[in-house]
Amino acid sequence: MFNRPVTLIVAAAVLAAEGLTAIALGGYAGVQTVAGGATAVGDSIVISALGLVVGAALLWVAWGVSSAARWSRAPGVVTQIFSVPVGVSLTQSGQYVPGALLLALAAAGVVALLAPPTTRAMIKD
Numbered sequence: 001m002f003n004r005p006v007t008l009i010v011a012a013a014v015l016a017a018e019g020l021t022a023i024a025l026g027g028y029a030g031v032q033t034v035a036g037g038a039t040a041v042g043d044s045i046v047i048s049a050l051g052l053v054v055g056a057a058l059l060w061v062a063w064g065v066s067s068a069a070r071w072s073r074a075p076g077v078v079t080q081i082f083s084v085p086v087g088v089s090l091t092q093s094g095q096y097v098p099g100a101l102l103l104a105l106a107a108a109g110v111v112a113l114l115a116p117p118t119t120r121a122m123i124k125d
Contacts, residue, residue, distance in 0.1 A: 004068065005117035012066035014109035015076055018083070019058030026051020065113070068121045073113055080110040 029038075030048035038044035058079065064072025083106035090099030112118060 004066070005115075005121055007112045007115040007118045008065065008068060008121050011076060011109055011112035011118060012062045014105050014112065015058055015062035015065055015079065018079065018105060018109075019055045019062055021055070022051050022058060023055030026053075026055060068124075070122050073118075073122055076113050077110060080106045080113070083109075 026048045029044055029051060032038055033041060033044040033048060057075075061072050061075045061079070065076055083102055087099045087102035087106060090096075090102060092099075
C-alpha cells in the first residue's frame, strides 16, 4: 500500500458522491414509476436505468481513482466537464442549491484530478 495524496482522495470522494447521487436519483425515479407517479412510464424506466448505470460507472471510476489507476483519470475529468453545463442549467432554472453543489463538486473534482500530486501518484514509472 502506498501513501495516497490528499488530492487523490478528494477526487475519488467527489466521483463517489456523484455516483451515489446518480444511483439514488435513478432509484427514486424507479420507485416513482412503480408507485404510479410517472406520466410517461417508458421514459421513466429509461431514466431510472440510466441513473443506475451511470452511477455504477462513476463508482467504478472512483474506485480506479482511489487505486491510482491511470485509466480512471480521463473519465473522471470528462465527468466533471459534463457536470458544468448541468449545474449551470440547474442554477438558471431556479434550483440554486443543487446547481451550486454540482458546480462546486465539479470544480473540486477537476482541480483534484489535475493536481500535480495526483499526476505523480497515477503515473508511476
